[in-house]
Amino acid sequence: MEFNSRSYVVSKELATAVNAAVTLEKPLLLKGEPGTGKTRLAEELADALSTELLTWSIKSTTKAQQGLYEYDAVSRLRDSQLGSDKVHDISNYIRPGKLWQAFTADRRPVLLIDEIDKADVEFPNDLLHELDQMAFHVYETGEQVKARVRPIVLITSNNEKALPDAFLRRCFFHYIQFPDEATLKQIVDVHYPDIQKELIDTALSLFFDLREVPGLKKKPSTSELLDWLRLLLTEDVSASQLKQSQQSGDLLPLSGALLKHEQDIERVTELARMQRR
Structure with a gap:
């Protein structure tokens, strides 16, 4: 196939x-x-x-039963009390699940x-x-x-x-192994074909550095990278601005798309402080 x-x-x-x-x-x-x-x-x-x-x-x-079907006994009881003819056919109260479909x-x-x-x-x-x-x-x-x-x-x-x-x-x-840099570039190109080469090269380098930070509770994923790039493009953040953030030890611009836990933000911030010293 x-x-x-x-x-x-x-x-x-x-x-x-x-x-x-x-x-x-x-x-x-x-x-x-x-x-x-x-x-x-x-x-x-x-x-x-x-x-x-x-x-x-x-x-x-x-x-598991819900994937097969569900029997709505409550509706049948209600219809019985109301004198509905539907109650004579129990199939009226069988709700097919996803496997049945x-x-x-x-x-x-x-x-x-x-x-x-x-x-x-x-x-x-x-x-x-x-x-x-x-x-x-x-x-x-x-x-x-x-x-x-x-x-x-x-x-x-x-x-x-x-x-x-x-x-x-x-x-x-x-x-599914996490994509390497070449594969990630392919993925990015599918979603953002007109993105500047310098921006994607810088962003990917910083992204992989972030994933290598020890002790992260949740490493940023492919989908979060795509969200981050979308925001960078929307806010017109340049490759030079990204590099400047890294050199100054600040959090990356719009890092809320990448880091989803307070302790991860603290970990990255502390590591940046240590590197500045």
Whole structure:
């Protein structure tokens, strides 16, 4: 399967991982630092294939059953009290989840299960059968929902929790490495093709220096770099101004796009003081 995008830089390794998962008919499990484009990959893949993207965003309270369907017993009770004829057909109260929608799509969709590690530790195991068999049973109606065509399943994780071995065995795994400088320049060029070379060279040098500061709670990511560059362009901050900030030991202009914790700001400020001495 060819996967090219004008708005998303796909490394050779990542493209190979997508194709391997499709060939093996297994979910592609993506890990990597937040902001490295795991979620964006699903969006771009669906766009490249001209197909539907179904996104199941996982929260700490999400249960696996919600991805299959939910039975709205409260609405049925209310309708029963009001004497509605709807109550005689229980299917009126079955709400299909994202897996159901993916299984019954007319065309092969991309199904994104986003940030699976946010859920309860048993959540991945509760999906093993459905992801293996591409089918599930609706107990309230006796219906068997089976995938018309196997969806392309992408699962993202930020490593907040370890995933069970049984679940990992059923996935093709790929870790998105943080881009090197050359790749970041490609990414920047996609978003800001007219940016001055001196500005991007200076900004990237300072960005990588910032990521190397020891003890940061959160290193700035690719998405935050793009936000920062957008602000630099909007505020017409020059490469010389960036260099001057560095030489004077001040925080970088508009550093709130890069540093998101008070202790990180204090750490960078203290390091700058030490270097001035």
